[in-house]
Amino acid sequence: MSNADMSSNIPTRQHFSYEELLSLIEPGSTVLDLGCGSGELLDRLIHERNVRGRGVDIEETMIRTCIGRGLSVFQGDLDEGLKDYLTNSYDYVILNHTLQVVHRPDLLLQEMLRVGRFGIVNFPNFAHVVNRLQLAVGGRMPVNRRIPYEWYDTPNIHFCTRKDFRVLCREMGYEIIRIIDTSNGKRRLPILPNLLSTEVCFLLRGTS
């Protein structure tokens, strides 16, 4: 089973506020939503932002739900990449809470910013203070409300921190247009963000 498979299935999956994601997207644009799950975000983008959108997910039940909503979806494995998608064929490529479950986040990011003019990536910030304490004081891998898995059965194979991701973007030459920090679903000011943000969202632009 592929890991991207499980992402849409996480029962306690924390949805980064859809309002925040919606606010990043220009009305009337085109969107590719990777790991689209049941298609809730895509559905809202289409109805509220008038986008033309398509979703990708690996889970049959999710795909079925999307189809029932009238969405265009593709059942596929993100680890196989986006090679069949044309360069610059979408305005935005979204990776919603899925970065940490793919085998090569860097390669997927590269593909996202080839296919899309902008990339939107959100992920749980592993450097959050609760995780740090569980590891530093408890000496155990963090397991909590936001990361409800034991180390041996987690779909999250590539956790990173807010700071890690910024470094990666810099190394790959992507422009960070915006970062939205949230704590338990609510937007927060970027004060000690790498310590206090539970979930972060990056709006990126490629450099081609």
Add this chain to the structure above:
Amino acid sequence: MHGDSSKPNHTARAEGPGSIGPGSIGVVTPREYTFGAPGEGILLENGAEFGPITVRYELYGRLNADRSNAILVTHAFSGDSHAAGYHAPTDQHAGWWDSMIGPGKAFDTNHYCVICSNVLGGCQGTTGPGSVNPETGKPYGLSFPVITIDDMVKVQRALIDHLGIEQLHAVAGGSMGGMQALEWAVRYPERTRSVIIMAATSRLSAQAIAFNAVGRNAIISDEFWNGGDYYDGPAPARGLAIARMVGHITYLSEQAMGMKFGRRLQERASFGFDFEDQFQVESYLEHQGGKFVDRFDANSYIYLSKAMDYYDLGARFNGLEHAVAGCRSKFLVVSFSSDWLYPPYQSKEIVFAMMRQNIDVSYVELESPYGHDSFFLEIERQTPLVASFLEGLHE
């Protein structure tokens, strides 16, 4: 066989009280439509005009007042117009997609009127090589024109016109039926609101053509084939049976055969080391081959398999992307992981060509062990998919 060119009865459907089962459409009566008198036939892809043509078809469910709820189901290579229900209350066998068509099923006849017709070149009521050529009074045999998937679709369009249907709510089919569904979307974009393509391809692989060639060779090598002119003597049954056996191998997968037969013997507990030992899989193929010759015409096998071999949508339009550029329908493309005859990558080729043209298309790859035949078998998973796709069209 004479066609009635009288007005079709749009309410034709279950005539019995559904004694056959609550989920069944019940007893259905095949209908016929004949058109294409000399000078009014269809223009075939090979450039010739052809007619008259009789089409046998069946209807399940009722056409609504504005005739907007019709779904055309296109059958696979060896299928026929009998897609659902029974021909008589005592009938033991339901139509070939009965599990998908009926009240409350994937193609819900409480809401939709499902139409299925036998293809041009077939042998189940629609004009084909076994039909009598009105000019000679004899069966066409090999004088029947070489027909293509495109030609089958033109004939279906004539039927849809006859039924007074402006736009089909959906065209749906698997395998060769999927090719026809795809062709509908390309050829008649305004007349297909949505299209469901299952276990299909825009062109056969060399391997698939090779298997068809073996089948045709078995037929033409039969001592009774006689250049296709055998209708007043014994039919080339052995050749046709072997062709069918080859076909059945390609419709299953190694895993499916393993699950179904394993290495079990049919009648003995252990090997006798003589040629009387028959494995279950051999017996199955014999049975399938034998059963097939009772209902299928060897020449139709040749014509229809050749039509599939010829089909290459992309080549006709200088690329698949160009071919689908004018499509207006909403698509659902379904492939099956173990289908090695029409492998998933071929479905994906269609899907990506459509995606590049910004066409509304969804793709599902069902993980299934049953090989190409999956679309007859994965009913429980296909049902919610198809039903929700048809539902999603109303959004």
